Amino acid sequence: MTNDLLARRHATLGPHSPLFYRAPLEMVRGEGVWLTDAQGRRYLDAYNNVPHVGHSHPRVVAAVAEQMATLNIHTRYLNERVVRYAEKLLALFDPGLDRLFLTNSGSEANELAIRIARQHTGHRGVIVSDFSYHGNTITLAEVTTGLDAAEALAPHARAIRIPDLDATDAPDEQTLLRSALAELDAAIASLDEAGFGVAVLLIDTLFTTEGVVRPPRDFVRLAAERVRRAGGLVIADEVQPGFGRIGTYWWGYQQWGFTPDFVTMGKSMGNGHPVAGVVTTQALLEEFGSHNMFFNTFAGNPVSAAAAEAVLDVIHDEGLRERAAENGAFIRERLEAITASYEALGPVRGAGLFFGFEIFADAARSTPDPATTKDLVEDMRERGVLLSRIGRHDSVFKIRPPLALERAHAERLLATIEESIAVRFGS
Numbered sequence: 447m448t449n450d451l452l453a454r455r456h457a458t459l460g461p462h463s464p465l466f467y468r469a470p471l472e473m474v475r476g477e478g479v480w481l482t483d484a485q486g487r488r489y490l491d492a493y494n495n496v497p498h499v500g501h502s503h504p505r506v507v508a509a510v511a512e513q514m515a516t517l518n519i520h521t522r523y524l525n526e527r528v529v530r531y532a533e534k535l536l537a538l539f540d541p542g543l544d545r546l547f548l549t550n551s552g553s554e555a556n557e558l559a560i561r562i563a564r565q566h567t568g569h570r571g572v573i574v575s576d577f578s579y580h581g582n583t584i585t586l587a588e589v590t591t592g593l594d595a596a597e598a599l600a601p602h603a604r605a606i607r608i609p610d611l612d613a614t615d616a617p618d619e620q621t622l623l624r625s626a627l628a629e630l631d632a633a634i635a636s637l638d639e640a641g642f643g644v645a646v647l648l649i650d651t652l653f654t655t656e657g658v659v660r661p662p663r664d665f666v667r668l669a670a671e672r673v674r675r676a677g678g679l680v681i682a683d684e685v686q687p688g689f690g691r692i693g694t695y696w697w698g699y700q701q702w703g704f705t706p707d708f709v710t711m712g713k714s715m716g717n718g719h720p721v722a723g724v725v726t727t728q729a730l731l732e733e734f735g736s737h738n739m740f741f742n743t744f745a746g747n748p749v750s751a752a753a754a755e756a757v758l759d760v761i762h763d764e765g766l767r768e769r770a771a772e773n774g775a776f777i778r779e780r781l782e783a784i785t786a787s788y789e790a791l792g793p794v795r796g797a798g799l800f801f802g803f804e805i806f807a808d809a810a811r812s813t814p815d816p817a818t819t820k821d822l823v824e825d826m827r828e829r830g831v832l833l834s835r836i837g838r839h840d841s842v843f844k845i846r847p848p849l850a851l852e853r854a855h856a857e858r859l860l861a862t863i864e865e866s867i868a869v870r871f872g873s
């Protein structure tokens with residue numbers, strides 16, 4: 447059945463859209479942190495960040511069903527639920543970040559933030575981190591370096607390397623910081639010289655696609671200061687780190703001690719329902735809104751608001767952000783013990799309930815080992831646990847479960863990682 451479905455998918459959707467695993471899985475049901483395939487096998491989901499509060503959470507399902515059965519319409523009528531959601535969401539931000547544009551995807555959110563920034567600054571340049579991904583529109587494809595995109599890096603784009611304290615050859619923190627800021631200064635100067643100027647710095651605040659990179663503490667704050675001095679604005683892409691994923695804070699940017707001009711979000715916002723958005727300042731919204739008739743047919747419809755509101759309510763009522771911090775610390779400690787036992791495993795990366803560690807081919811940790819990383823991901827699947835890999839060399843083991851993960855699930859996840867690694871590397 448699954449093979450037949452694969453052939454039909456290829457015959458209709460084509461063979462290029464990515465599927466996980468050498469033998470792709472056909473999922474038929476999700477509940478909490480569990481996914482069930484067409485053969486009835488259950489898998490512990492330690493990968494998916496879209497079902498943030500758990501697959502098919504009953505409160506999200508009920509809110510969407512009830513709203514769908516009552517009213518769903520485009521955004522040109524007043525609707526209490528949409529405004530109430532905006533109020534609840536904006537209450538989670540630092541003062542000044544108090545206006546919301548709703549969109550349908552993270553790509554659309556980043557596209558809109560860049561458009562607003564360009565109109566405000568009169569500049570065109572975009573600075574991104576090297577090996578990043580922020581979406582699939584033309585503007586974003588032209589700044590994408592972390593996934594295959596046929597578009598070349600645009601003349602108005604510069605990709606800077608995020609300094610990584612966990613890299614095997616990392617110098618001391620101050621040296622690393624100085625050289626990274628010098629690279630940023632050079633990017634700003636080159637955009638100025640080319641006549642583009644800097645419109646935005648666009649960063650994922652957990653540097654996830656990059657391989658969950660750990661920059662020096664002050665890097666993000668100082669980079670934002672430099673970009674602003676050059677007349678640019680800053681977009682914090684919270685599509686992956688946001689909504690409590692990092693545990694200690696609601697938003698990834700907060701861990702770096704700065705406030706961005708835009709926060710873009712998506713994925714987990716509707717627990718699988720396509721809802722996304724841009725949070726910004728009143729001044730930027732006013733300026734953009736008064737010069738553009740910005741209309742979005744679907745974004746901000748009552749059903750999307752119902753999904754997104756239920757997600758926020760569940761995070762609050764079930765203490766999921768706090769749980770991400772507690773379970774995150776628990777998992778991290780155990781992962782650190784596991785990785786410390788094997789010379790080929792790099793340090794544990796990440797924050798809250800998002801972890802990575804790099805797998806190398808040598809004890810000196812100089813040669814990343816994507817093939818072994820892939821084998822381990824496949825082996826974990828055989829053992830009933832879903833996770834993945836990421837980073838510049840696809841050699842960082844990536845663990846990112848729904849926030850609904852409980853301690854017993856964490857124990858199972860860790861025991862399975864321990865077994866899989868022991869078999870591969872010898873215990």
Ligand SMILES: Cc1ncc(COP(=O)(O)O)c(C=O)c1O
Nearest residue numbers: 551552553579580581650685712
């Ligand atoms: C950091 C980041 N930003 C933006 C996006 C784009 O979001 P979407 O796929 O909803 O357009 C993604 C998607 O993977 C992402 O990981």
